[in-house]
Amino acid sequence: MSQAVDEIKIGGLGASRKRVEDSRFIRGKGNYTDDIVLPGMLHMEILRSPLAHARIKSIDASKAWDVPGVHLVLTGEMMATRNLAWMPTLSYDTQAVLATDKVRFQGQEVACVIADDPYIAKDACEAIVVDYEPLPAIVSPAQAVADGAPVIRDDKENQPDNVIYDWEVGDRAGTDRAFEQADVVSRLKLHYPRSHPSPIECCGSIADFNRATSKLTVYMTTQAPHIIRAAVAMVAELPEHMIRIISPDIGGGFGNKVPVYPGYVCSILASILLERPVKWIEDKSGNLISTGFARDIYLDGEMALRKDGKILGVRMHCDADHGAFFSDAQPSKFKIGLLHSAFAAYDIPAAHLTARGTYSNKAPGGVAYRCSFRVTEAMFFQERMVQAAADDLGMDQAAFRRLNFVRDDQFPHRTPFGFLLDSGQYGKCLDVGLRAIDYDNFREQQREARERGRLLGLGISTMTEPLGAGNSREYDILGIKMFDSADLKVHMTGKAIVRTGARGQGQGHETTWAQIVAHELGIPAEDVVVEEGDTDTAPFGMGTYASRSTPVAGAAVAMVARKIRAKARKLAAHLLEVSEEDIEWELGRFYVRSAPDRGVTIQECAIAAYSNMPDGMEPGLENTAYYDPPNLTWPFAVYIVTVEVDPQTGVWDVLKVAAVDDCGVRINPMIVEGQIMGGLTEAYAMSNMQFITFDADGNCVGSNYMDYLLPTAWETPGFELHSEVVTPCPHHPIGAKGIGECAAVGGPAAFVNAVIDALSGTGVRNIDMPLLPDRVWEALTYHRDVSGAPPVRSDD
Amino acid sequence: MTMVYADRGDDAEQIPVRRIKFTINGDKKIAEVEPRLLLSHLIRQGVGLTGTHMGCDTTNCGACTVLVDGKAVKSCTMLAVQADGREIETVEGLAGQSELHPLQEGFREEHGLQCGFCTPGMMMAAKALLARNPDPTEEEIRWALSGNLCRCTGYQNIVKSVLWAADKLRSEG
Numbered sequence: 007m008s009q010a011v012d013e014i015k016i017g018g019l020g021a022s023r024k025r026v027e028d029s030r031f032i033r034g035k036g037n038y039t040d041d042i043v044l045p046g047m048l049h050m051e052i053l054r055s056p057l058a059h060a061r062i063k064s065i066d067a068s069k070a071w072d073v074p075g076v077h078l079v080l081t082g083e084m085m086a087t088r089n090l091a092w093m094p095t096l097s098y099d100t101q102a103v104l105a106t107d108k109v110r111f112q113g114q115e116v117a118c119v120i121a122d123d124p125y126i127a128k129d130a131c132e133a134i135v136v137d138y139e140p141l142p143a144i145v146s147p148a149q150a151v152a153d154g155a156p157v158i159r160d161d162k163e164n165q166p167d168n169v170i171y172d173w174e175v176g177d178r179a180g181t182d183r184a185f186e187q188a189d190v191v192s193r194l195k196l197h198y199p200r201s202h203p204s205p206i207e208c209c210g211s212i213a214d215f216n217r218a219t220s221k222l223t224v225y226m227t228t229q230a231p232h233i234i235r236a237a238v239a240m241v242a243e244l245p246e247h248m249i250r251i252i253s254p255d256i257g258g259g260f261g262n263k264v265p266v267y268p269g270y271v272c273s274i275l276a277s278i279l280l281e282r283p284v285k286w287i288e289d290k291s292g293n294l295i296s297t298g299f300a301r302d303i304y305l306d307g308e309m310a311l312r313k314d315g316k317i318l319g320v321r322m323h324c325d326a327d328h329g330a331f332f333s334d335a336q337p338s339k340f341k342i343g344l345l346h347s348a349f350a351a352y353d354i355p356a357a358h359l360t361a362r363g364t365y366s367n368k369a370p371g372g373v374a375y376r377c378s379f380r381v382t383e384a385m386f387f388q389e390r391m392v393q394a395a396a397d398d399l400g401m402d403q404a405a406f407r408r409l410n411f412v413r414d415d416q417f418p419h420r421t422p423f424g425f426l427l428d429s430g431q432y433g434k435c436l437d438v439g440l441r442a443i444d445y446d447n448f449r450e451q452q453r454e455a456r457e458r459g460r461l462l463g464l465g466i467s468t469m470t471e472p473l474g475a476g477n478s479r480e481y482d483i484l485g486i487k488m489f490d491s492a493d494l495k496v497h498m499t500g501k502a503i504v505r506t507g508a509r510g511q512g513q514g515h516e517t518t519w520a521q522i523v524a525h526e527l528g529i530p531a532e533d534v535v536v537e538e539g540d541t542d543t544a545p546f547g548m549g550t551y552a553s554r555s556t557p558v559a560g561a562a563v564a565m566v567a568r569k570i571r572a573k574a575r576k577l578a579a580h581l582l583e584v585s586e587e588d589i590e591w592e593l594g595r596f597y598v599r600s601a602p603d604r605g606v607t608i609q610e611c612a613i614a615a616y617s618n619m620p621d622g623m624e625p626g627l628e629n630t631a632y633y634d635p636p637n638l639t640w641p642f643a644v645y646i647v648t649v650e651v652d653p654q655t656g657v658w659d660v661l662k663v664a665a666v667d668d669c670g671v672r673i674n675p676m677i678v679e680g681q682i683m684g685g686l687t688e689a690y691a692m693s694n695m696q697f698i699t700f701d702a703d704g705n706c707v708g709s710n711y712m713d714y715l716l717p718t719a720w721e722t723p724g725f726e727l728h729s730e731v732v733t734p735c736p737h738h739p740i741g742a743k744g745i746g747e748c749a750a751v752g753g754p755a756a757f758v759n760a761v762i763d764a765l766s767g768t769g770v771r772n773i774d775m776p777l778l779p780d781r782v783w784e785a786l787t788y789h790r791d792v793s794g795a796p797p798v799r800s801d802d
Numbered sequence: 803m804t805m806v807y808a809d810r811g812d813d814a815e816q817i818p819v820r821r822i823k824f825t826i827n828g829d830k831k832i833a834e835v836e837p838r839l840l841l842s843h844l845i846r847q848g849v850g851l852t853g854t855h856m857g858c859d860t861t862n863c864g865a866c867t868v869l870v871d872g873k874a875v876k877s878c879t880m881l882a883v884q885a886d887g888r889e890i891e892t893v894e895g896l897a898g899q900s901e902l903h904p905l906q907e908g909f910r911e912e913h914g915l916q917c918g919f920c921t922p923g924m925m926m927a928a929k930a931l932l933a934r935n936p937d938p939t940e941e942e943i944r945w946a947l948s949g950n951l952c953r954c955t956g957y958q959n960i961v962k963s964v965l966w967a968a969d970k971l972r973s974e975g
Contacts, residue, residue, distance in 0.1 A: 024910055031918030032906040034853015034893035038919065041852035125838065206857040206865055206953055207919045257855065257919030258953050290858040512917030512954045680913050680955060687956035711862030711951070719957040720948035 008605045010528070011594035017531030018524040018593075019740060022676035026516045026536070027255075036255045039210045039227050044283040047212065048077055050273050051127035052292060053117040053134050055109035058145075058367040058704020059158070060138035062105060067117060069133035075122040076130045078276055082106035082116070090275060092161075093241045095333035096265060096483055099170070100162070101370060102331070103268040109138070110158055110330035111369050112706050113295030115268040120276045120284055143367040143704030144168065146795065147304060147325035150364035158330060158365045168365040170332045173341040176358035176423050181310075184319025184356040188310035192395040197774045197794055198383045199697040200302035200327070200368070202294055202708070203375040204716065205511070207257025209297055210287035211270045213277035222278070223250045226270060229259045229509055230549025233483065235541045237266045242274055253539035259511035261373035264335040264551050265298050294714055295706045298335070298371030299698065302327045303342075303380075305387045309395045315409045317395070319356040320349050320422075322387065326363045326372075334372030335551070336379045337481040337488065343372075343380030344472055346423035348388045351432060351470045351642065352410040357422035367704040376688055376750040378552040381471045389467040389755030393762065394771055403466050403763075404440055408433055411468075425472055429733045430642045435666045436468060438728050439644035442664035448648060461651040461786075462661070463764025467756035468645075472638035473744025474557025483548070489634040490554070491545035492562035494523065494570055496627040498616040500609030501533045504566075507547010508559035509539045513746060514677045515555065519563050521673050522740065526567030527574075527608050528594020545630050553744030556673065557639045557735075564739035566631035573627060574611040580620040581606045639735045639743035641669040645686070645756040651764040656783030658761050660690070660723035665753075668731040669745035670738065679727050681746045686725050689753020691717045693761075697776050699795050822886040826851070827895030835882045841875075842866045844882035845892060853893040853922045857951070864950030867923035868892050874930035876923075876949070893922035896929070904970040905929060905963070914963030916954030924950050928964045936972055940965070 017023040030036050067079045082104035085091040092100045105116050117134050121127035144150050144158060150168040159165045185191060211226035222244055228234050231251040239246040256263060273286040288297075307322035326342055328334065336343045342361040349357060375382070396406035411432040412419045419427040443464065452462040478487035491507040504519050520534035538544055547559060571591065578596035579586040582604055590599045597605030615627035648661040665682055672678045695715040698708030708714040734741030754775065761777050762770065770785045773792045781792045819834045826849055833848055845854045845868065854877060857865035861879040868877045869891040896903040905925045908914065915921040924947060931938060931946040938946065943964045944957070952960060 025913070027918065028910040028915060031915055031921050032893075032902065032909050032925070033897060034851070034922045036853075036918050038852075038855065040846075040856070043847075125836070204953065205917070205919070206863050206951060207855070207917070208857070256917060257857075258917040260953065290860065290863075512915075514916070676913050680916060680959060683956035683958050684916065684954045685956075688953075710860055711858050712860070716951050716953070718948040718951060719944040719960065722944075722957050724958055725956065 008595045008607045010592040013525065013593055016524050016528065017521055019521060019671065019673055021521060021674065023517055023521060023531060023674055025514050026520070027514065038207060038255045038257050039212065039225055040287045042212055042225050042254065044212060044214055047283040047285055048120050048122065048280065049124040049127050050118055050120045050276060050284050050286040051124060051131050052115050052269055053131040054292065054296065055105065055112060055114040055116050057109055057138055057140055058112045058143040059141040060109050061141060062108060063137040063139055065117065066135040070119055070130040073126060073130040073133055075126040076119060077280055078120040079130070080104060080118040080272055080276065088275065090241070090271065093266065093271060095331055097332045097334045097336065098338065099332035101333050103271050107161060111367050112704055113292065113369060115296065118272045118276065120280065143702070145366055145368060145700040145702065145704055147327050147364045150366055158367060170328060170363035170365060171341045172362050174358070174360045175346045177356055178358045180356040181319045181321055181358040185310040185321070188318055189313040190311040190398055191308055192311060192391070192398045193308045194391045194394045194772065195306045195793065196387065196390060196772055197304050198301045198386055199699065199775055199795060201300045201375060201692060201696060202698055202714065203260035203262035203298065203300060203373065204294065204714065205258025205260055205262055208288040208290060208293040209263060209267055209269065211273045212283055212285040213274040214283040215277040215281060217281045221248050221250065222274065223252065224274060225252045225254055227256055227263045228253045229256070229263045229511060229551050231509055231539055231541050232507060232546050233486065233549060234266060236486065238274065241271060251541045253509050256511035259551070261300065261375045261551055262298050263511070264373055264549070265333060265371065267297060290711065291709045295709045296369050298373035299329065299369055300373055300375030301383060303383050305383065307387060307391055309391055311395055311399060313399070315399055315401050315406055317352055317354050317410045320354055322348065322359045324359070324361040326361060327366050327368065328363050328372055329366055329368040329370035331370035332363065333370040335374065335483070337475060338483060338485070339480055343374065344378060345380040345384045347381050347425060347472050348384035350421045350425055350427060351412060351468060353412045353416065354422055359423065368700060374552045376685060376747045378471055378473050378475070378747065382751045385469040385471060385751050386755050389469060389752070390758065393759045404436060404445065407466065407468050408436060426637055427470065427640045428637055429736050430470060430640060431668065431731055431733050432468065432642055435642055435644045435668050435731045438730050439646045439664055439666045442666070442726060442728055443646040443648060443662060459653070461653055461764040463649045463651065463760040463762070465647045465756045465759025465763055466644070467752045467759065469752040470640045470642045471748065471751055472640060473553040474635055474639045475552060475554055476635055477637060478634045486548070488548050489632055490547040490558035490562050491630065491632045492559060492566045493545045493630040494566040494628065496570055496612045498613055500529060500612040502529055503535045503537060504563055505537045505544045506559040506563060507545050508550040508555040510550055510555065513550065513555060513681070514674065518673045518677060519560065522560060522563045523567050525740065526564055527571055529608055553746045556742050557738060557744050558633055558635055560673070560742060561635065561739050562631045562633035565633055566629050569629040569631060570627060574608055576623065577611040577614045577619065578606050581610065581614055636737045639670065639738055641667065641743040641745055641748055643667045643748045643752050645749065645753050647756040647760040649760040649764055651761060651782060653786055656779035656781070656786060658777065658782060663723055663725045664728065665725060665749060666728040666731065667745060667748055668733050669748065670733060670735040670743035671741035672729065673742060675729065678745055682727055682749045683725050685747055685749025686753050687717060687722050688750040690722060690757060692754045693757035693775050693777055695776050695778070820883050822883055824885045824887065825889045827891055837881065837883050839882040840878055841880040841882050841885050842877035844885070845877060845890070851892050851894050855919055855922060857919065862951065864927060865920050865923045867926045867950060869926055869930060872930070872933060874927045893925060896925060904967040907970065908963040908966035912959050912962040912966050914955065914960045920950060920952045924952065924960055928967065932968055932971060936968060938968060
């Protein structure tokens with residue numbers, strides 16, 4: 007007699023199961039790209055431009071060819087003869103692989119050397135002589151559109167200036183009417199500085215072209231192997247079935263490892279030419295100055311308010327600096343990602359957004375750095391604007407938000423920009439957050455401290471965001487629809503393997519996908535192995551970024567398990583000798599409705615699928631599901647931060663961080679909390695220290711970890727997490743919502759709002775991130791806003 | 803082992819090599835290395851122990867942290883020739899034949915890792931800390947690990963992992 011299994015005991019939904027992948031990582035037995043060594047493998051290094059904008063007069067590589075141990079030197083001219091000097095970007099632009107006519111940002115790829123070892127390749131790069139004619143550099147949208155600005159993309163026809171697009175969304179006329187009715191109009195202008203996802207592992211690839219089989223295998227650091235396969239097929243004009251992309255363990259991605267980079271393309275071409283494996287491993291400076299950056303936009307907006315606190319409408323304008331090539335990785339329908347998700351958490355009748363994108367002499371990229379396509383900028387502006395509006399009205403920060411939240415009974419709720427919010431309990435989350443921070447008491451402490459000259463501040467950020475692209479109706483990249491997939495094979499002995507089109511980089515898919523199978527089938531999670539990242543074995547999918555794995559690939563895992571269960575039910579009916587209609591399911595077991603003691607386990611069904619299937623049934627217990635989500639998932643979060651600002655120095659210390667995340671059903675609470683803490687750290691980083699800027703000549707300040715400050719264990723604050731509120735996603739098969747990035751998206755505004763709150767009474771409305779001590783000190787001392795990209799040292 | 807180069811018909815300058823002896827995870831080794839070879843490359847490519855990762859090449863990230871004569875060292879900033887006559891310990895030397903080191907257990911129990919790339923360096927830096935301070939406070943752990951960057955976890959669980967290991971090591975005596 008069989009019995010239903012205990013879900014938590016088998017590591018099912020809700021179990022804080024220890025991670026499967028840790029077993030190899032804690033032993034130093036991970037398999038990252040740089041760990042792979044192939045017979046006869048050569049090494050590639052890239053020569054990069056020292057100048058931000060310059061015409062290339064000549065490249066003399068002859069001395070590089072003379073260095074012993076050098077096998078190949080690639081230049082733009084050689085790439086051009088194979089039609090590979092330029093490649094398409096993910097945003098319908100073109101990007102130089104190796105520069106031919108001009109260099110357009112500091113760090114741009116100019117030449118490659120392939121040699122016996124990386125030391126020789128670096129030596130030979132130094133032997134290449136490039137003669138540059140420097141050109142004026144453009145480092146901001148304002149410079150890009152100024153009269154007489156040099157045209158960066160003179161390689162393109164019909165590109166007379168530096169403007170990439172002018173785009174708008176929302177209801178202009180309706181918004182104008184809302185502003186006419188306003189009692190108060192609140193304004194805010196800010197800059198979200200350029201940042202870089204900066205995983206500790208840099209990018210790299212090993213291309214292995216086998217002339218005998220015509221097969222190209224590429225091991226590489228990619229979050230989206232199937233997209234890469236399609237891109238390689240297009241760019242290198244190789245047949246897609248002869249391309250195998252393998253994404254081994256990835257040492258962090260955060261969006262940085264979504265795009266196609268010139269280094270990948272050059273290693274592939276070099277392997278084809280040399281018929282040997284060619285490894286390229288980027289160094290940190292190369293990673294920071296040339297690969298996918300994030301943010302770098304200027305936002306200017308206003309809010310129409312009734313004097314009782316009701317928001318009537320919002321207007322925003324965005325100037326986005328995309329760098330030298332428009333290569334944002336984002337759904338093609340939207341020019342500035344999902345920036346128009348701003349203000350989604352609030353019930354606002356009218357909204358209008360305009361955006362202008364421009365080129366500059368900065369690295370291209372525009373990746374979703376721990377965010378879902380520009381939602382980080384959207385939520386930051388939203389929560390900074392909301393704080394400014396409440397202050398302008400003289401209203402309490404919490405009360406103003408509560409008054410304008412989308413109410414529980416309004417879901418599904420259509421935002422003025424057209425998104426459909428699925429579910430949420432915003433007020434309840436705010437209650438939990440205010441209790442956690444002891445709101446009323448803190449306000450009292452703040453008043454008392456102020457009397458003694460101490461500056462305490464409290465910042466709130468409340469937000470929802472759209473996670474889990476598609477649906478395929480609206481979301482595609484280069485025309486490829488954004489769905490995802492899972493393939494599940496249940497073996498004869500009831501053990502199983504699941505493969506998905508996603509590719510984790512630390513999110514713990516090997517642990518959590520098995521939990522979903524356990525939840526759906528009752529097979530213990532430890533009996534399910536998870537494999538991702540090999541395009542020859544994984545079903546087609548769009549990869550892992552923008553918090554889409556659980557909403558899309560995770561849903562596909564549940565759906566394929568249900569297909570398996572449907573077949574197992576037929577097998578159970580056969581084994582129990584009853585009709586299928588008489589069969590009931592409980593976790594891990596089918597039984598006869600009228601005789602619950604008579605049952606068979608899922609494992610017994612698995613054996614039958616291979617050894618005792620009914621007449622006419624196709625053997626085996628394997629299937630594949632493609633999941634096209636009906637909508638995005640909308641988690642909600644409340645982040646509340648308290649700080650103390652030192653009026654003498656402008657240094658601010660974090661007193662407490664409370665985070666309330668409602669991300670629906672949590673598959674593995676331990677992993678979810680890990681993700682939230684990682685995101686909060688990014689939020690703290692962004693608000694406090696982490697940014698990339700440029701001097702007037704386009705030199706990147708932030709090209710190494712001495713200049714590009716990442717928080718360490720020493721300065722990173724502790725976090726208090728709350729998971730009391732759970733609103734299951736109504737359209738996701740197991741009720742889960744995206745979570746990986748919420749804290750990085752919503753967190754920064756909580757930190758900044760707290761510092762601005764500490765400065766209340768000084769008239770300071772804005773200090774742009776990062777809130778470095780000198781900027782806070784300047785605001786405090788001179789009672790003025792400190793805005794714009796942080797200034798950099800100059801030689802004047 | 804040897805390197806084979808293409809014969810280009812000229813007298814290519816000989817690359818100087820030096821012979822060094824060192825111990826790694828208890829095994830005695832001899833190597834012939836270019837004087838400019840980094841210790842991290844000797845460990846990864848020379849010895850073939852790839853658990854020591856390279857993140858930044860500039861002594862900032864700490865992913866390549868190993869122990870040299872018991873002290874935590876960032877192996878990308880030490881030359882292989884400087885390891886002559888010394889004892890090196892890497893992440894591969896942490897576990898015994900059958901059981902994990904308490905630090906390895908601690909990182910798994912307290913979810914102290916996500917992508918796993920910084921983990922070996924974190925554990926080696928923590929090992930050096932616990933050798934000199936078996937009962938560290940949270941603050942002392944945060945300070946001792948401040949040369950090691952992690953982009954995934956936010957450190958809170960790393961600190962817990964080290965506390966977990968310190969507890970276990972003390973109870974084992």
